[in-house]
Amino acid sequence: MNNLILRVVSKILIPLIIVFALYVQFHGDFGPGGGFQAGVIMSAAIILYALVFGLDAAEQVIPSTLLRVLASMGVLIYGGVGLVSLLFGGNYLNYTVLASNQIAGQHLGILLVELGVGITVFSVMLIIFFAFAGRGRI
Amino acid sequence: MDFFIGHYNYWIVIILMMLGFYTVISKGNLVKKIVGLNIFQVSVFLLYISIGTVTGGAAPITTEGVVLYSNPLPHVLILTAIVVGVATTALGLALVVRIKESYGTIEEDEIHECDHSL
Amino acid sequence: MIDVIIDVTVLAFLTITAVAIVRMTNLFAIVMLFGIFSFLSAVMFIGMDAVDVAFTEAAVGAGISTVLMLGTIALTKDRKEKYPGGHRPWLPLAVVIVTGATLVYGTLDIPAFGDLNAPSQKHVAPYYIEKSMEDTGVPNIVTAVLASYRGFDTLGEVVVIFTAGIAVLLLIGGRRRKSDVAGQAGEDDDE
Numbered sequence: 001m002n003n004l005i006l007r008v009v010s011k012i013l014i015p016l017i018i019v020f021a022l023y024v025q026f027h028g029d030f031g032p033g034g035g036f037q038a039g040v041i042m043s044a045a046i047i048l049y050a051l052v053f054g055l056d057a058a059e060q061v062i063p064s065t066l067l068r069v070l071a072s073m074g075v076l077i078y079g080g081v082g083l084v085s086l087l088f089g090g091n092y093l094n095y096t097v098l099a100s101n102q103i104a105g106q107h108l109g110i111l112l113v114e115l116g117v118g119i120t121v122f123s124v125m126l127i128i129f130f131a132f133a134g135r136g137r138i
Numbered sequence: 139m140d141f142f143i144g145h146y147n148y149w150i151v152i153i154l155m156m157l158g159f160y161t162v163i164s165k166g167n168l169v170k171k172i173v174g175l176n177i178f179q180v181s182v183f184l185l186y187i188s189i190g191t192v193t194g195g196a197a198p199i200t201t202e203g204v205v206l207y208s209n210p211l212p213h214v215l216i217l218t219a220i221v222v223g224v225a226t227t228a229l230g231l232a233l234v235v236r237i238k239e240s241y242g243t244i245e246e247d248e249i250h251e252c253d254h255s256l
Numbered sequence: 257m258i259d260v261i262i263d264v265t266v267l268a269f270l271t272i273t274a275v276a277i278v279r280m281t282n283l284f285a286i287v288m289l290f291g292i293f294s295f296l297s298a299v300m301f302i303g304m305d306a307v308d309v310a311f312t313e314a315a316v317g318a319g320i321s322t323v324l325m326l327g328t329i330a331l332t333k334d335r336k337e338k339y340p341g342g343h344r345p346w347l348p349l350a351v352v353i354v355t356g357a358t359l360v361y362g363t364l365d366i367p368a369f370g371d372l373n374a375p376s377q378k379h380v381a382p383y384y385i386e387k388s389m390e391d392t393g394v395p396n397i398v399t400a401v402l403a404s405y406r407g408f409d410t411l412g413e414v415v416v417i418f419t420a421g422i423a424v425l426l427l428i429g430g431r432r433r434k435s436d437v438a439g440q441a442g443e444d445d446d447e
Contacts, residue, residue, distance in 0.1 A: 017402055024311075029394045031199065032307040034220045034402065040315040043355050066427075075418050091257040093407035103393035110394060113410070117403075121221060124421035128228045128292060131429045132327035135235060138349055144368025149360055150267045156356040157274040165350035167337040169283055169328060176321065179272055180297045183309070191304045192258075192377060193370030198305070198397040200389045208370075209303040210397040214406060217398065217432075218310045220412040224321050225420035231328045232427040238332040241267040245338050256353050 003052075010052045017045040025118050029107070035114035039121025046119055047129050055133050064119045067123045074120025155181035166246040168234045180224050186212045221242060223250050259303065267302045281337040292355040294318035308398045 025038035050058035083091040090097035094111020158181060161174025190212035198210035238244050241252050273293045280286050295319035303309035329335070367374035388400040402410055 001291055028399050030394055032311050037311050037315050044319055071421055072419055075414055078414055106392040106404055110441050113403045117414055124417050127421045128424045131424050135331055135428050145363055148363040149370045152356055152359045153268060156352045157278055160348055160352045161278050164345055166339050172338055173286055180280050187301055187304045187306045188369055189376050191370050195305055197307045200395040205430045206384050209377055210384055210401055211381050213306045213309050213398045215310050216309050220411055220415050221314050224316045228324050228421050229319055229423050231324055232424045233356045234328055235331050235428050244332050244334055251376050
């Protein structure tokens with residue numbers, strides 16, 4: 001993997017892909033996008049890094065133990081938002097009670113839930129990719 | 139003729155679906171079977187979205203001055219189905235990798251031979 | 257009119273790609289054609305106003321799926337389908353034609369493509385379209401339905417993805433032992 005052009009171009013591209021993923025994640029309320037797409041785009045950035053700079057370098061950027069923690073974190077954030085709304089006296093996953101008025105509560109709830117989805121999708125896609133790529137070495 | 143114009147979309151999607159189905163049941167190579175399964179899956183998505191389409195409707199993002207939108211419900215269902223689809227595809231491919239490691243082949247016929255010769 | 261032309265063109269390309277996938281024997285070509293198929297279907301989704309779905313399909317179907325399939329081909333080291341003819345193509349062909357004919361018969365009752373008065377357009381969809389802005393303040397109706405109205409549904413989907421990740425880790429996570437690679441097939445490695 002000593003292709004100079006690939007290395008330079010991907011070093012320019014990877015930050016842009018990550019910024020785009022964050023844009024998709026947090027702008028998903030207003031335009032097309034959301035947690036599912038953002039997670040996949042974010043993992044595509046790391047996959048590109050792994051393909052160009054090698055698997056070991058990518059695993060130093062984001063260790064697989066961290067990925068396993070993150071995958072469960074996403075599901076926990078999602079479920080936790082539901083539990084918090086239960087504690088505040090609403091139904092499970094009823095975000096209205098999270099803030100002072102309905103619009104603000106729903107907005108906060110949707111943002112948090114999408115964040116949970118994004119984190120889980122990002123880390124599960126990377127877990128799967130690392131499992132496939134890591135199988136090749138002995 | 140109106141009936142044809144109103145329905146050709148469904149029919150072509152069904153043809154695509156059957157091409158995927160044919161690949162799954164007639165080909166012996168496991169990777170090709172999974173590609174066939176994915177074609178089938180994408181065709182089902184196309185059928186769903188076709189049902190939710192409204193002629194002259196806008197994409198379902200609230201905009202000032204637009205009253206006619208396409209049906210957002212199939213979009214939601216299919217959006218999640220696509221991501222779940224890739225997760226199940228990954229699971230299938232992982233099984234293929236394990237089969238290759240255990241049997242030394244990913245051709246269905248040779249796997250059957252291995253099983254019978256035990 | 258331009259809608260119909262785009263629609264027919266993309267559908268024709270989709271069919272050609274699918275037929276090519278069925279007839280090809282080179283696995284690498286099949287996987288790349290599947291990537292093309294995914295992108296074409298994303299174009300089709302945009303044509304049918306489903307921008308979020310098109311976005312997801314382009315990122316997931318054409319991106320991640322293709323990478324995973326290429327990874328599988330690299331691991332299994334099979335480059336070609338060995339028995340391209342299959343043994344008896346007639347039985348599967350008959351099954352497929354009968355199933356397809358049944359499905360086409362089923363579409364005869366479906367309202368025409370793009371019909372505003374179809375039952376699917378009259379159920380809960382009008383409520384979502386009219387009320388989502390005042391209920392949630394989120395302009396993207398798909399996001400509002402996905403995360404708020406149907407939050408339980410999405411919670412289930414996230415758990416499914418999480419489970420699939422765990423299952424893949426159980427199946428092929430971890431490295432193979434040297435003895436397994438060098439030697440006999442059949443022994444289970446549970447690392």
